[in-house]
Amino acid sequence: MxxxxxxxxxxxxxxxxxxxxxxxxxxxxxxxxxxxxxxxxxxxxxxxxxxxxxxxxxxxxxxxxxxxxxxxxxxxxxxxxxxxxxxxxxxxxxxxxxxxxxxxxxxxxxxxxxxxxxxxxxxxxxxxxxxxxxxxxxxxxxxxxxxxxxxxxxxxxxxxxxxxxxxxxxxxxxxxxxxxxxxxxxxxxxxxxxxxxxxxxxxxxxxxxxxxxxxxxxxxxxxxxxxxxxxxxxxxxxxxxxxxxxxxxxxxxxxxxxxxxxxxxxxxxxxxxxxxxxxxxxxxxxxxxxxxxxxxxxxxxxxxxxxxAWLPGRFEVIRHQPTIILDIAHNPDKLRALAETVLTIFPETPLWLVFGAMENKDTSQMLAALAPLRPVQLICTTVRMQKRAVMPAEVLAAQAATLGLASTAVRDPQAGVQRAIQLAGTGGLVLVTGSLYLVSQVRAGLLGTT
Missing domain, CATH: 3.40.1190.10 (Mur-like, catalytic domain)
Known part of the structure; x- marks a missing residue:
């Protein structure tokens, strides 16, 4: 060595x-x-x-x-x-x-x-x-x-x-x-x-x-x-x-x-x-x-x-107008808890959801856990990883469509988040979730530290 x-x-x-x-x-x-x-x-x-x-x-x-x-x-x-x-x-x-x-x-x-x-x-x-x-x-x-x-x-x-x-x-x-x-x-x-x-x-x-x-x-x-x-x-x-x-x-x-x-x-x-x-x-x-x-x-x-006590990426409100929330929830239980929290605090706010996940996750169940949020649009993205397998954005979008969710695929995470921000305007809510790696990749850009 x-x-x-x-x-x-x-x-x-x-x-x-x-x-x-x-x-x-x-x-x-x-x-x-x-x-x-x-x-x-x-x-x-x-x-x-x-x-x-x-x-x-x-x-x-x-x-x-x-x-x-x-x-x-x-x-x-x-x-x-x-x-x-x-x-x-x-x-x-x-x-x-x-x-x-x-x-x-x-x-x-x-x-x-x-x-x-x-x-x-x-x-x-x-x-x-x-x-x-x-x-x-x-x-x-x-x-x-x-x-x-x-x-x-x-x-x-x-x-x-x-x-x-x-x-x-x-x-x-x-x-x-x-x-x-x-x-x-x-x-x-x-x-x-x-x-x-x-x-x-x-x-x-x-x-x-x-x-x-x-x-x-x-x-x-x-x-x-x-x-x-x-x-x-x-x-x-x-x-x-x-x-x-x-x-x-x-x-x-x-x-x-x-x-x-x-x-x-x-x-x-x-x-x-x-x-x-x-x-x-x-x-x-x-x-x-x-x-x-x-x-x-x-x-x-x-x-x-x-x-x-505080943790980055846990229902982290990172920006306003629109409100942007980052959460690293990456399994069905965590995503159900996240959905309940969003519905409790923002019950009437139009939501744009950005989602990405690793290949070894039960993404169908993860998306089902988020389905009660009924986003205006679900933007599926491909997490950027060199050494671990990820779920392609197109596959996630197809899974979401079977749940009746309005979905689209944007492979690049940063581009997906920017599209959600543009569509949400000043009064909407943008939620980025599904993977710690996804949150880590977009967080620095949103904070202006890259």
Whole structure:
């Protein structure tokens, strides 16, 4: 490998370069087997690095939808409580370094360079013993994150699972809390086609000694989560029975609710800038996880953290006249929640919808989730990706037409957004959604930063 890393650009090139390096032995396996086969290499890498995952206290978070916002809210609450906090989320919207944050700020160049260089050196040593081994993108990101948090001596590391849980690269950790936000159908090619199969993967983050904060109440997934907790000897706290929320109110300025907890006490009039009914659920899980980790956490820290937390590309109003909203929702559950939010806040506003998606997504169901919005026009576009398969705009438009939606194909995302803006005039609403990559590609242009 012979890697020299002296700048942040070198570090990013090394990590992102893992996408283009030669495929390893396991690329011949079907998708559902690759993650499982590669998982043991993560343990070997931790051995080589001296086990940075054991150096910090960890809150591990998984879920089909909402894990990124729950992680961000939890980290903000912990930081507001005075705790030196690391946050790992994925992927990113603006710059790669935003995946690793310390006290709400993307990792600084010095720490990023040093941590990535340490991981690169460890990988080189591994490859002398395992010449067929090729490190993968997620493995390098997770290892870099763990080394960085150890070097920074964070008091809490909030870590979002990449995909699934049981065989995810992040599951090398032994967390203090394991939070399961939601269970739905996504990544079915690798996690399974049923809720039970997907729950098996998600529940794999439950470990002995952890407290499980469970946001899943559907009977079948819930029974699997409870069984996994019993097997690990882990305490489990479940939303709607052990804690919860009520009086949910949405506005363009955010989401308000009352947090309810008979054991630890209620917290009334909670507010987050994140807009959507599902953020009441996610914020409630973040609050309960924070109070589990820090029993003396003052209510003021909860209020401050919720009000400060923010994520780009989550019902982000980026411009007015027309109103332009960007949202990275990329599975049917997320898109249903997005549609409900739009109909609640903008019930009478004419809507132009710009949509793009990856090829491995159930785009028919995604479009069906958006159908209640009844856009004036649905503009389907082709997400620009060099190394991942995308759904062509023409195919998406044909799928939309079968749902009775007025649709057209504009291959270039920027051109599609500009057409929607022109058609919406000053009084309409433009919603861009379907893929994080689509939102990332058009966001900089709309902000005038490209």
């Amino acid at each position: 012979n890697t020299t890393i002296t700048t942040a650009a070198d570090a990013i090139a090394f990590i992102e370069g893992s996408i283009t390096r030669a495929p390893d032995t396991y690329d011949v396996l079907p998708p559902q087997m690759r993650q499982i086969a590669r998982y043991p290499y993560m343990a070997a890498l931790m051995d080589e690095l001296g086990h940075p995952e054991a150096a910090v206290r960890i809150a591990h978070i998984t879920g089909t939808s909402g894990k990124g916002s729950t992680a961000t809210l939890l980290a903000a609450i912990a930081q507001a409580g005075g705790y030196h906090t690391g946050l790992y989320t994925n992927p990113y919207v603006t710059i790669p370094q935003e995946r690793i944050q310390i006290d709400g700020v993307p990792i600084n160049d010095d720490l990023f360079i040093a941590s990535t260089a340490e991981v690169a050196a460890a990988l080189e040593r591994m490859q002398t013993r395992l010449p067929d081994f090729e490190p993968h993108l997620k493995m390098i990101w997770v290892a870099t994150m763990l080394v960085a948090f150890k070097r920074a001596e964070v008091q809490l590391a909030v870590i979002e699972v990449g995909k699934g849980g049981r065989f995810d690269e992040t599951n090398i950790v032994r967390p203090a809390t394991a939070t399961l936000v939601s269970i739905g159908l996504d990544h079915t090619d690798s996690l399974g086609a049923t809720l039970a199969e997907i729950t098996f993967h998600k529940a794999g983050i439950i470990k002995p000694g952890a407290v499980v904060v469970n946001g899943v109440t559907d009977p079948v997934p819930h029974s699997i989560i409870r069984a996994e907790a019993r097997l690990a000897g882990a305490a489990i706290h479940t939303i709607a029975s052990d804690f919860g929320y009520d009086d949910l109110q949405l506005s363009p300025q955010g989401t308000r609710f009352h947090y309810r907890d008979a054991q630890q006490g209620d917290i009334v009039d909670c507010h987050t800038r994140l807009v959507g009914g599902h953020y009441g659920h996610n914020a409630t899980l973040a609050i309960h996880t924070a109070r589990t980790l820090f029993p003396t956490l003052p209510d003021a820290a909860v209020h401050a953290g919720l009000s400060q």
